[in-house]
Amino acid sequence: MPERLADHTTLRLGGPARTWVRATSETELVDAVRRADEVGENVLVLAGGSNLVVADEGFEGTVVEMATTGVSADHEGDDPTCGGVLVTVAAGESWDRFVAQAVERGWVGVEALSGIPGSVGATPIQNVGAYGQEITETLLSVEAYDRNLGRMVTFTPAECGLGYRMSVFKHVDRWVVLSVTLRLHRSDLSMPIRYAELARALGVAVGDRAPLADVRATVLKLRAGKGMVLDPNDPDTYSAGSFFTNPVIDAETFAGVRERAEVEVPSWPGEDGTVKVSAAWLIEHAGFTKGYSGDGVAISSKHTLALTNRGRGTTRALLDLAREIRDGVRERFGVELRPEPVLVNCEL
Ligand SMILES: Cc1cc2nc3c(=O)[nH]c(=O)nc-3n(C[C@H](O)[C@H](O)[C@H](O)COP(=O)(O)OP(=O)(O)OC[C@H]3O[C@@H](n4cnc5c(N)ncnc54)[C@H](O)[C@@H]3O)c2cc1C
Numbered sequence: 594m595p596e597r598l599a600d601h602t603t604l605r606l607g608g609p610a611r612t613w614v615r616a617t618s619e620t621e622l623v624d625a626v627r628r629a630d631e632v633g634e635n636v637l638v639l640a641g642g643s644n645l646v647v648a649d650e651g652f653e654g655t656v657v658e659m660a661t662t663g664v665s666a667d668h669e670g671d672d673p674t675c676g677g678v679l680v681t682v683a684a685g686e687s688w689d690r691f692v693a694q695a696v697e698r699g700w701v702g703v704e705a706l707s708g709i710p711g712s713v714g715a716t717p718i719q720n721v722g723a724y725g726q727e728i729t730e731t732l733l734s735v736e737a738y739d740r741n742l743g744r745m746v747t748f749t750p751a752e753c754g755l756g757y758r759m760s761v762f763k764h765v766d767r768w769v770v771l772s773v774t775l776r777l778h779r780s781d782l783s784m785p786i787r788y789a790e791l792a793r794a795l796g797v798a799v800g801d802r803a804p805l806a807d808v809r810a811t812v813l814k815l816r817a818g819k820g821m822v823l824d825p826n827d828p829d830t831y832s833a834g835s836f837f838t839n840p841v842i843d844a845e846t847f848a849g850v851r852e853r854a855e856v857e858v859p860s861w862p863g864e865d866g867t868v869k870v871s872a873a874w875l876i877e878h879a880g881f882t883k884g885y886s887g888d889g890v891a892i893s894s895k896h897t898l899a900l901t902n903r904g905r906g907t908t909r910a911l912l913d914l915a916r917e918i919r920d921g922v923r924e925r926f927g928v929e930l931r932p933e934p935v936l937v938n939c940e941l
Contacts, residue, residue: 598651598937601658602642603710603823604901605831606908607937608651610637615658617685619771622661623738626769629655630740637937638769640685641711643823644719644833648938649908659712661685661771664694677701677778679733684714684770688721696809700777701784702731704808705791708816710823710834714770717748718762719933720755724812725787729755733776737768745771757869758838758933783808790815820895828903833934835898836915837872840928844868850926854878872930873897876918879925887914908939915941 598607612634616622629636635654639645663683678700682691692707705726706716715721716728717735732755735748746768754761762768778784782802786792792799794811803811816822820829842850847868850858859871876897884894889906891914893899900911900918919930919941932941 595651596656598639598642598645598647598656601639601656602645602647602833603831604642604646604833604908604911605904606649606902606906606911607645607647608649610652610654610656612655613658614655615660617660617662619661619683622657622659622769622771625655625657626738626740627743629657636740636766638766640715641687643710644715644934646833646908646911646932646934646936646939650938652938657769659685659714661714663772664691677776679774679776681772681774682713683772684712686713687711688713688716692809695777696805699779699781699805701780701782701805702726702775702777703728704783704805705786705788705812707809707812708822713773717753717755717760717770717773719758720753720760722758724791724815726784727755728775729753730784731775731777733774735770735774736772737762737770740767740769757841764935781805818895820893820899820901829893829895829899829901831902831904832893832899835872835896835933836900837876837898837919837930838933839869839872840875840930841867841869842928846927850875850928853926870928872922875922875926875928875930879918879921881918881921885914887911887917890914892918912939912941 595609596613597609599605614625616625637652637656639656640659661683666678666680688709688711691713692703695703705724709721721728732750737746739746783805785800785802795803797803824830844866859874861869883892883897885892888910889903890911891901891903893901922930
């Protein structure tokens with residue numbers, strides 16, 4: 594029986610893969626990708642499957658499952674610039690398990706990223722971020738296998754081109770991330786809290802620090818309340834996280850949105866005159882409320898941005914729902930929503 598992608602994605606959707614290789618070491622990983630490249634076979638690198646929407650028809654090629662492990666902090670204390678620690682983590686490691694370990698050991702800089710599903714190697718792919726923190730703030734380098742050159746390469750943060758849910762790696766199959774090195778501080782206190790909701794929940798002011806373990810616990814609690822921590826018993830978490838990114842639009846388009854909205858629109862000004870607008874707000878005000886459903890799929894009952902599989906959904910139905918929402922927002926506000934997950938063998 595071919596392996597089904599549905600058994601490896603948090604949406605629990607996706608048809609069969611032609612070939613499946615589970616790579617537990619860098620050698621196995623690179624060999625599998627190299628072998629496929631030599632015969633011109635399509636390759637899908639899959640880790641936690643938490644940012645993937647895969648067609649019901651599946652994937653005509655080789656899925657290489659990242660299962661490499663290892664956390665090394667050999668240079669602990671060697672970084673005089675921050676009195677911290679340089680940690681290199683294998684791409685296949687669970688991101689949240691790593692964050693838990695970091696918090697336990699007093700390594701500061703990733704605590705607000707608690708509860709994000711998936712692997713360490715995927716964190717630079719879309720510059721994961723949450724509750725006022727992004728991986729770009731602690732990323733020191735990325736080791737990758739370059740499929741064009743057939744050899745290992747090292748990326749500096751600048752070379753990673755990290756932006757809002759974006760990097761040089763996203764939607765590009767050229768590089769396989771093998772490991773990630775982070776520069777973390779050492780303290781019992783977190784980085785300054787930047788996110789108002791988190792600060793409120795912690796009972797501190799924005800800009801204050803809080804005990805590291807409290808920040809992790811509070812983030813996990815806030816996330817769970819929004820169905821943003823994986824829970825096999827909660828179909829609101831059968832998602833790919835936020836389905837749409839917050840659109841970044843020019844000032845003129847934003848003026849048009851405000852005119853049509855007739856009320857204040859949640860937004861964040863960018864440095865270059867652009868404005869980032871809340872996708873959740875646009876969706877709700879275009880008439881799509883929490884729980885709005887399609888055929889076996891629905892907007893999460895806890896979070897407007899998460900499109901979920903209610904257990905008997907299909908990728909086709911999920912994309913139909915996504916299209917309906919995208920078109921509704923375009924019609925109401927003149928703004929184009931774009932998907933955050935990577936779509937495999939399907940499109941919006
Ligand atoms: C409930 C839930 C909550 C979420 N919350 C957040 C959040 O708060 N913030 C946020 O930013 N994201 C969030 N996400 C999205 C997702 O968890 C992240 O993007 C995560 O980093 C994806 O990791 P993964 O290992 O599951 O990647 P996968 O889904 O397996 O892969 C995603 C993409 O990255 C590629 N890829 C993965 N690993 C590698 C590698 N080693 N080398 C090259 N390419 C690779 C894949 O080919 C694919 O294109 C959430 C998702 C869910 C389901």
